[in-house]
Amino acid sequence: xxxxxxxxxxxxxxxxxxxxxxxxxxxxxxxxxxxxxxLGLGLALIRMHMKGPLRWFTxxxxxxxxxTPALFQLFFFGxxxxxxxxxxxxxxxxxxxxxxxxxxxxxENFRGGFQAVPxxxxxxxxxxxxNAWQAYTxxxxxxxxxxxYHPITNQMVWAVLMSSLGMLIGFRELSGETQFFASRTFRxxxxxxxxxxxxxxxxxxxxxxxxxxxxRLFRY
Amino acid sequence: MIQVRDLHKHFGDLHxxxxxxLDVNKGxxxxxxxxxxxxxxxxxxxxxxxxxxxxxxxxxDGIDVHAKSTGVNTLRQKLGMVFQQWNSFPHLxxxxxxxxxxxxxxxxxxxxxxxxxxxxxKHVGLGDKFKHYPNSLSGGQQQRLAIARALAMEPEYMLxxxxxxxxDPEKVGEVLDTMRLLAEExxxxxxxxHEMGFAKEVSDRVAYFxxxxxxxxxxxxxxxxxxxSEHTRKFLANVR
Numbered sequence: 524x525x526x527x528x529x530x531x532x533x534x535x536x537x538x539x540x541x542x543x544x545x546x547x548x549x550x551x552x553x554x555x556x557x558x559x560x561x562l563g564l565g566l567a568l569i570r571m572h573m574k575g576p577l578r579w580f581t582x583x584x585x586x587x588x589x590x591t592p593a594l595f596q597l598f599f600f601g602x603x604x605x606x607x608x609x610x611x612x613x614x615x616x617x618x619x620x621x622x623x624x625x626x627x628x629x630x631e632n633f634r635g636g637f638q639a640v641p642x643x644x645x646x647x648x649x650x651x652x653x654n655a656w657q658a659y660t661x662x663x664x665x666x667x668x669x670x671x672y673h674p675i676t677n678q679m680v681w682a683v684l685m686s687s688l689g690m691l692i693g694f695r696e697l698s699g700e701t702q703f704f705a706s707r708t709f710r711x712x713x714x715x716x717x718x719x720x721x722x723x724x725x726x727x728x729x730x731x732x733x734x735x736x737x738x739r740l741f742r743y
Numbered sequence: 744m745i746q747v748r749d750l751h752k753h754f755g756d757l758h759x760x761x762x763x764x765l766d767v768n769k770g771x772x773x774x775x776x777x778x779x780x781x782x783x784x785x786x787x788x789x790x791x792x793x794x795x796x797x798x799x800x801x802x803x804d805g806i807d808v809h810a811k812s813t814g815v816n817t818l819r820q821k822l823g824m825v826f827q828q829w830n831s832f833p834h835l836x837x838x839x840x841x842x843x844x845x846x847x848x849x850x851x852x853x854x855x856x857x858x859x860x861x862x863x864x865k866h867v868g869l870g871d872k873f874k875h876y877p878n879s880l881s882g883g884q885q886q887r888l889a890i891a892r893a894l895a896m897e898p899e900y901m902l903x904x905x906x907x908x909x910x911d912p913e914k915v916g917e918v919l920d921t922m923r924l925l926a927e928e929x930x931x932x933x934x935x936x937h938e939m940g941f942a943k944e945v946s947d948r949v950a951y952f953x954x955x956x957x958x959x960x961x962x963x964x965x966x967x968x969x970x971x972s973e974h975t976r977k978f979l980a981n982v983r
Contacts, residue, residue: 646830647826651843652849665834
């Protein structure tokens with residue numbers, strides 16, 4: 524009834540390649556988070572403070588990023604743009620797709636964060652003669668970051684896990700690489716089991732770094 | 744000197760200030776009393792352009808506060824403001840709270856800004872709290888921090904918006920003492936307050952506001968001793 528023989532050797536032999544692919548995964552996730560945070564902050568500010576077409580655009584972005592499957596968003600940047608003649612590399616597709624998705628989620632986190640900082644903080648800063656830019660960058664945004672620090676960490680974990688969709692557009696990050704080796708050796712279970720462990724380790728590292736960083740950043 | 748002429752302020756349909764005329768001289772301490780919703784705090788917000796006005800004018804040292812050409816950020820350096828909810832910046836230490844705006848607004852060097860902050864914090868009795876974060880301070884200490892923060896900008900006027908109303912009763916005294924100290928040093932102050940004792944002892948003049956109108960203004964002896972208006976008499980009878 525159970526006649527599957529485990530063969531771990533091929534997996535162990537290619538472990539360095541898998542770890543290399545894991546770093547690619549991490550790289551893509553970090554980059555798309557950096558882009559996502561910048562765009563998300565912008566989207567949130569536009570959504571809160573502006574009217575007209577630009578606001579509609581940001582609302583549409585946020586709605587689509589949050590309410591459609593991430594895979595479809597990725598396919599849009601891959602096959603969608605490909606259909607009208609814009610051919611991006613797999614790396615660009617996954618980066619664009621993840622950034623688009625993260626920015627949408629983070630925008631809503633930022634919006635909540637801004638609402639959590641009392642507007643009297645802004646008032647007090649302005650009363651000291653700070654201009655709007657100084658008041659936002661020195662007083663409001665640092666406090667917003669504390670409020671949404673843990674949601675940002677969650678999003679970072681999500682970005683790592685979601686980057687595995689890259690495998691479906693031919694990008695050889697951790698899952699893509701695993702798929703490649705698995706289909707070459709037919710040790711499918713073994714490869715994906717090891718990769719699952721690698722994902723787990725990557726996420727745990729992120730959480731540990733996040734916790735250390737929080738201790739340094741938020742001493743109040 | 745601060746000159747307010749025929750000042751009207753509306754919040755939508757609500758007519759909050761109905762033609763205020765007021766002069767505050769350099770070195771004077773003016774207390775503004777009256778029940779909630781009488782427009783006292785709104786008056787302060789109109790003085791430093793936190794609120795726009797619909798009619799009339801406010802001049803601070805000859806500068807038209809609400810003129811389009813007036814740079815509010817420069818103007819506000821003249822007018823220190825202390826709020827009811829002290830609004831300390833929670834992510835900065837006590838010292839950074841005070842040193843930040845001298846540095847980034849006035850462009851002082853880091854050393855100068857820190858020296859100024861230390862001086863003002865010692866002044867209000869927080870000389871031992873430089874490295875603390877505001878959340879480890881009591882309400883009274885945070886309010887004194889707010890006063891030091893405003894003073895570090897070397898303002899010529901201090902506006903107090905019910906600076907003691909949100910404090911525990913036993914913390915009110917220390918903040919009033921600090922305000923008293925400033926008054927003795929000759930700071931020009933406008934204090935919106937519910938502390939009748941403070942208004943009586945410290946102010947040169949007291950103004951009573953009722954429904955957006957300044958009913959009465961005069962030296963404390965006169966206003967508390969022989970109030971002219973019926974509304975003032977009623978109010979004072981109730982708060983005593």
